[in-house]
Amino acid sequence: MRVKFEHLESIRSLALVGATGLVGQEFLSLLTEHHIAIPQLKLLASKNSEGATVEYGEGEAQVEVLNENSFDGVDAAFFTVPSDITAKYTPIAMKANCLVVDDSSVFRMQPEVPLIVPEVNGASLRAFEGLLVATPNCSTTPLVLALKPLADTYGIKRVVVSTYQSVSGAGRKAYEELSEQTASLLNGASFEPAVFPHQIAFNLLPQIGKVTENGDCDEESKVVAETRKILGLPDLKITATTVRVPTFCGHGLSVNVELEKDFTDEKEIREIFDKTAGLKVLDQPSMHIYPTNIECIGSDPAFVGRVRRDRSVRSGLNLWVIADNLRKGAALNALQIFDTIFNYRRMA
Amino acid sequence: MRVKFEHLESIRSLALVGATGLVGQEFLSLLTEHHIAIPQLKLLASKNSEGATVEYGEGEAQVEVLNENSFDGVDAAFFTVPSDITAKYTPIAMKANCLVVDDSSVFRMQPEVPLIVPEVNGASLRAFEGLLVATPNCSTTPLVLALKPLADTYGIKRVVVSTYQSVSGAGRKAYEELSEQTASLLNGASFEPAVFPHQIAFNLLPQIGKVTENGDCDEESKVVAETRKILGLPDLKITATTVRVPTFCGHGLSVNVELEKDFTDEKEIREIFDKTAGLKVLDQPSMHIYPTNIECIGSDPAFVGRVRRDRSVRSGLNLWVIADNLRKGAALNALQIFDTIFNYRRMA
Numbered sequence: 056m057r058v059k060f061e062h063l064e065s066i067r068s069l070a071l072v073g074a075t076g077l078v079g080q081e082f083l084s085l086l087t088e089h090h091i092a093i094p095q096l097k098l099l100a101s102k103n104s105e106g107a108t109v110e111y112g113e114g115e116a117q118v119e120v121l122n123e124n125s126f127d128g129v130d131a132a133f134f135t136v137p138s139d140i141t142a143k144y145t146p147i148a149m150k151a152n153c154l155v156v157d158d159s160s161v162f163r164m165q166p167e168v169p170l171i172v173p174e175v176n177g178a179s180l181r182a183f184e185g186l187l188v189a190t191p192n193c194s195t196t197p198l199v200l201a202l203k204p205l206a207d208t209y210g211i212k213r214v215v216v217s218t219y220q221s222v223s224g225a226g227r228k229a230y231e232e233l234s235e236q237t238a239s240l241l242n243g244a245s246f247e248p249a250v251f252p253h254q255i256a257f258n259l260l261p262q263i264g265k266v267t268e269n270g271d272c273d274e275e276s277k278v279v280a281e282t283r284k285i286l287g288l289p290d291l292k293i294t295a296t297t298v299r300v301p302t303f304c305g306h307g308l309s310v311n312v313e314l315e316k317d318f319t320d321e322k323e324i325r326e327i328f329d330k331t332a333g334l335k336v337l338d339q340p341s342m343h344i345y346p347t348n349i350e351c352i353g354s355d356p357a358f359v360g361r362v363r364r365d366r367s368v369r370s371g372l373n374l375w376v377i378a379d380n381l382r383k384g385a386a387l388n389a390l391q392i393f394d395t396i397f398n399y400r401r402m403a
Numbered sequence: 404m405r406v407k408f409e410h411l412e413s414i415r416s417l418a419l420v421g422a423t424g425l426v427g428q429e430f431l432s433l434l435t436e437h438h439i440a441i442p443q444l445k446l447l448a449s450k451n452s453e454g455a456t457v458e459y460g461e462g463e464a465q466v467e468v469l470n471e472n473s474f475d476g477v478d479a480a481f482f483t484v485p486s487d488i489t490a491k492y493t494p495i496a497m498k499a500n501c502l503v504v505d506d507s508s509v510f511r512m513q514p515e516v517p518l519i520v521p522e523v524n525g526a527s528l529r530a531f532e533g534l535l536v537a538t539p540n541c542s543t544t545p546l547v548l549a550l551k552p553l554a555d556t557y558g559i560k561r562v563v564v565s566t567y568q569s570v571s572g573a574g575r576k577a578y579e580e581l582s583e584q585t586a587s588l589l590n591g592a593s594f595e596p597a598v599f600p601h602q603i604a605f606n607l608l609p610q611i612g613k614v615t616e617n618g619d620c621d622e623e624s625k626v627v628a629e630t631r632k633i634l635g636l637p638d639l640k641i642t643a644t645t646v647r648v649p650t651f652c653g654h655g656l657s658v659n660v661e662l663e664k665d666f667t668d669e670k671e672i673r674e675i676f677d678k679t680a681g682l683k684v685l686d687q688p689s690m691h692i693y694p695t696n697i698e699c700i701g702s703d704p705a706f707v708g709r710v711r712r713d714r715s716v717r718s719g720l721n722l723w724v725i726a727d728n729l730r731k732g733a734a735l736n737a738l739q740i741f742d743t744i745f746n747y748r749r750m751a
Contacts, residue, residue: 213715214715215659215715217565217657237585241585241589252691253691254695254697257651258697259648259696260693260695261655261693261695261708262688262709265689266688270711270712271711272688292715292716294713294715294716294719296565296657298567298655300607302606302649305607309565309609311642311659340618340620341614343600345608345610347607347609348605349601360609363617363618365563365642366617366642367561367562367563373642375609375646
């Protein structure tokens with residue numbers, strides 16, 4: 056089930072923008088894990104990280120401060136930085152003819168920017184001649200991996216999704232905040248929430264991101280809009296409730312799907328999922344076999360289990376889906392996008 | 404919003420069966436908090452707790468071992484023990500003419516046994532002449548509190564619920580397991596899961612209880628069947644996915660409801676909830692005001708927030724509901740049932 060890269064060796068120079076963040080670190084781990092040798096690898100970060108080093112390969116590597124000349128002569132760049140830095144530096148990179156894969160939400164919904172999960176809609180990059188591709192929100196990616204084969208086989212009438220999102224989705228400081236608050240609580244020490252608006256240790260925060268006009272929070276709007284775009288179903292009926300939970304890594308999703316055409320039984324659905332690239336089925340609940348954060352952390356695929364008919368509606372289906380939000384939810388997906396594009400460029 | 408008891412003083416002797424458990428402890432805390440003086444309070448537990456003492460009032464009280472004579476001359480008993488002990492001793496209590504409120508799932512679905520959340524269907528106890536009443540599953544209680552006013556005002560077409568359940572719902576040993584595993588992980592020590600089938604610290608377990616014939620787990624079947632019974636809607640279309648999360652106390656629910664008749668706007672729904680006994684609205688998400696475990700722990704009502712129109716369906720509504728599973732989910736609800744019955748008995 057491990058992803059294989061075949062065309063990354065053609066990248067002579069690659070910039071990682073956000074090298075000190077959790078996703079940046081995961082990106083570097085993947086390069087090491089897959090023995091991908093990039094002749095010129097530029098590790099970039101904002102001024103706050105000046106002088107920092109990051110773990111890479113068997114040692115440490117120096118981080119450079121991002122500037123207006125950072126992309127001169129660079130083939131490809133992966134951006135995983137806050138939206139304001141993304142908005143400022145992606146045009147500079149593109150002007151230098153650098154292919155950008157961006158992990159922020161800045162460009163995802165722009166019609167001319169492909170929003171890609173390679174297993175789902177990577178083929179749409181075949182004729183791509185642009186310089187900017189977006190990778191989806193870390194909750195959207197596992198969702199579309201599970202929905203795509205259902206949409207293709209049965210058609211989808213409506214989706215109701217509730218998420219269980221780990222703190223690493225909110226970055227390194229959020230990760231540290233869960234760790235520190237947990238230790239404080241176990242030690243009876245006091246603390247002040249800093250990254251999250253409330254205590255996150257042993258607590259549930261049923262809102263992620265700012266509230267939008269229609270009452271949804273940002274994360275809910277992203278899941279809805281991005282799912283529609285990636286599946287190519289602009290009118291898909293879908294609603295989301297996004298919740299932050301006190302886990303470090305892995306975003307879980309309770310997914311309820313109403314299909315257009317009925318399925319025979321759960322076995323049929325599991326067989327379809329079994330054949331789906333990027334998905335792994337773990338579904339023997341009577342033996343306590345179902346996907347949890349422990350299974351997904353450090354693994355490539357999105358996991359699916361608890362496949363059950365929902366008898367409250369015709370052709371209803373309940374699923375539990377979970378994926379490593381740093382890996383398939385971000386860094387791995389970005390590398391797969393590069394691999395896909397360089398493959399098509401090679402064939403062109 | 405605090406519950407008031409008015410008729411508990413007429414209980415001369417009360418047995419608490421399961422005095423050493425988390426729910427038993429909450430029951431005793433409530434008696435103290437409300438200055439309810441029961442002339443004869445019997446604290447009962449199984450043989451495993453022989454010689455144990457429990458916190459009560461300003462000191463400690465001795466626990467007696469449950470036996471076949473425990474209910475002689477006892478007016479009322481609250482059972483909060485495993486199903487096998489419940490099944491054995493409730494007939495003995497009833498034979499002694501003792502009124503039993505039972506927290507287990509043994510009798511809940513028996514047609515002749517009232518299953519009661521007083522704010523929702525307490526009035527059905529008016530003509531009750533039996534000796535056994537059941538209190539619902541700790542996830543069902545907050546759910547029906549939120550659904551009842553919607554069913555009354557608009558009618559309900561379908562419900563999709565996903566739960567975020569704390570470990571205290573699985574008892575004292577589960578509570579300790581989360582605490583110990585968390586400390587072990589922070590200290591880099593190893594551990595073996597004992598109560599839960601997998602690590603629960605910083606992990607999500609998308610299954611609660613055994614798998615039933617149709618693929619649902621026990622907890623999911625309970626939520627579905629009990630909600631139908633309490634709302635008096637035997638054909639209610641409802642599906643549930645129940646997930647254990649690493650929180651100590653408080654069961655959260657992401658609730659999607661399709662109403663029969665449409666509502667004007669979210670404000671209308673909030674106003675209806677505001678007038679509903681047993682519910683408290685916390686819903687100003689732009690100011691990070693929404694219910695979390697911190698708000699609900701030690702509080703009487705179920706909390707509701709994130710009230711949002713779901714545009715994926717006609718008359719759709721998303722809600723976030725959370726309640727203290729030991730309190731309104733168990734001990735408080737049981738005390739309210741006693742209060743309701745003794746009130747009706749007084750009026751009879």
